[in-house]
Amino acid sequence: RKEVEQDPGPFNVPEGATVAFNCTYSNSASQSFFWYRQDCRKEPKLLMSVYSSGNEDGRFTAQLNRASQYISLLIRDSKLSDSATYLCVVLSGSARQLTFGSGTQLTVLP
């Protein structure tokens, strides 16, 4: 089982739609959680950290469920510019370094 698993998609949604991505992680001792955004052939950029109580940043909401070991990202009112690959990232492992999921591809259609 992969340490961090994501549905690869692609998710094709119309502009204005609400879309949610889930990510599961295998190490129950994982400590920190992040969502990164990666545009085609570019470097990943931090979208938001994921806190235990859940957190919101504009149209983006991140949730953490430690009991079920999953993280979610909700995007409301999707924009064309939200089209990208969303990477779930978890801090875990004996070396305490980040583990990246393979990403979920989102395309927002006009």
Add this chain to the structure above:
Amino acid sequence: DGGITQSPKYLFRKEGQNVTLSCEQNLNHDAMYWYRQDPGQGLRLIYYSQIVNDFQKGDIAEGYSVSREKKESFPLTVTSAQKNPTAFYLCASSIGSPPTYNSPLHFGNGTRLTVT
């Protein structure tokens, strides 16, 4: 502006040649990292350095080497021993190691290496 600079953006090499990828940061970050990304896969950690003159192997260090003689610089050498070197290589840095909520990872814009 502070940031991480990787050069070159595209690199082509013949099989059997060693090649060195450059990574420079002016963020005054202590920790630096090298990741590799293959199509449809997540980033995989090659090497990381928490402080000058020290570095650790990541998950896929075989066939790679690094040095950290200066805080700002963390070059990666892809040796001829690396079986499948063609990939997108990303350098990153963080204030401290491991990256945390207060010290997130920042990436350079990457080097695409093609070996034929």
